[in-house]
Amino acid sequence: MTERTIQKKIIDYLESKGYYVVKVIKANKAGVADLTVCKDGKYIAIEVKTDKNKNGVTALQKFHLDLVKKSGGVAFVATSVEDVKEKLHLD
Secondary structure: OOHHHHHHHHHHHHHHOOOEEEEOOOOOOOOOOOEEEEEOOEEEEEEEOOHHHOOOOOHHHHHHHHHHHHOOOEEEEEOOHHHHHHHHOOO
């Protein structure tokens, strides 16, 4: 499955649960997570990778995920909808 397909499945799932989701195509900073998500005042950043490339997070991407966490948000790498469900304690 491609990263784009995984992103679409995650977006569709989260939106069905009432989350606000934006797929980041171009940002003013390199390394920003693929998906910006919000619900009930909680900011969530999700970096999407394929299962083959799940360890392919760059140092810059990890840096940005860590900044989100330090700022009180939730940030993680996901390779599937199941990863998102687990990290966000859904279903």
